[in-house]
Amino acid sequence: MADTPSAKRQRSSKDVPYELIYWPSIPGRGEHVRLLLEEAGAQYTDTAHAEDGIKTVLAQIDGKNLGDDLNPPPLAPPILKHGDLLISQTPNILLYLGPRLGLAPKIAEDDDGIYRVNALALTVLDGLSNEAHDTHHPIATGLYYEDQKEESKRCAKEYIANRLPKYLGYFERVLKGKASGEGPWLYGGSLTYADLVLFQCIDGVKFAFPNALKRLEGSGDYKGVFELYDAVKERPKIKEYLASDRRQKYSEGIYRHYPELDEE
């Protein structure tokens, strides 16, 4: 599959900025992609800030889009375009970008680090993004929150009582393990994109469930996790980004603050 004319065309087309295709006005899953690009100081465009950016998103996910010669159509954003390559799925985009941006070990015969970082990122996204989203949409993504509010209350209560501590405890354990290396990071003693994903997800659940997170942070049981959060937040490029207007406010996306879903 490798040595086709198109693969050659592709290689020479990579010396161009990354293009992030994502909904305007929510940080959403696109935010993970942005944090990698920002931390690395990479050149990129972002439909969230482009005139008619939403049209680009809608054209990609149109039910008539069959993709192109090289790329299957994407089901949903975030979508990354880089030269001839167009890919979707948050953890997949991060996997592509991570080694290129110095935020994960290179993919090589003699280094399996990327699979460890990918596992950590997938686990963060499962527990602190997908499951957090489902607390306000437990029945169906296609229904309004108001139409599943009672189910949401039950779901959020279980999430805060059981799932949040389970995931926070897991990452605390990862940080205590030897494979995490020295310093505040999850893997190998260096910042990887798994750390950026964990930062963003903690930031999101802090917004959604401020009371619960305050209690969990205050318990001291997840010291390493919150130290990692602070360490990412203080990185110069991330700090500059978070203060810029490129960083969008949480609203009606994955992380929503409904006081009735938080603990008292």
Added chain:
Amino acid sequence: MADTPSAKRQRSSKDVPYELIYWPSIPGRGEHVRLLLEEAGAQYTDTAHAEDGIKTVLAQIDGKNLGDDLNPPPLAPPILKHGDLLISQTPNILLYLGPRLGLAPKIAEDDDGIYRVNALALTVLDGLSNEAHDTHHPIATGLYYEDQKEESKRCAKEYIANRLPKYLGYFERVLKGKASGEGPWLYGGSLTYADLVLFQCIDGVKFAFPNALKRLEGSGDYKGVFELYDAVKERPKIKEYLASDRRQKYSEGIYRHYPELDEE
């Protein structure tokens, strides 16, 4: 991160069978890993069929396990051990195995195929495994089905009406696109692990929602998807595997058949 003594030890330790660490008595998410190994005729061991296999699973996911020098602890099975490498997360294990077993393009500078296959596999797992699971556990994984039966009915109805056709229609569109190449497969004109994942998930939803799937198949709108399903099922090694006692029956796992959740 690459050139450490441990990375070298790792390389020489790879000439050993794969070890799948997964719950006994359900196909579950471990089944995706098995199908790759079976299709490739790879040597592997499986805790599902080992005496005390469950102890191996429980030791890995124990709340005191901190992993080892190289590997963070896994949160949940499936877990793959290969020499010194130990990784978790279904799509991550498939990503590791796919290129090694000839079921995905090799990861190389001049070939981005692996990211397209990974995106497809992630999308299948999202829509036809994770969401299918949530139809019988919409409120909390930690509660019994009986304690969320009414919510499950509502969730399954929405899933069958909206999500199943959305995902089947998406994969039909992928199959119509040029990037799928010739033949019945999703990407590049060759069998990849994304096809095996789609096969297993269709098989699972057929078990869970037989009436709905019969109607959807009969509609003719997803002809390519069901042809792919049949094409995988007829591959000699898969056929032999499915008839063997290594293939476990569906029961109380991701795919469950509750007649009240299916359509009439």
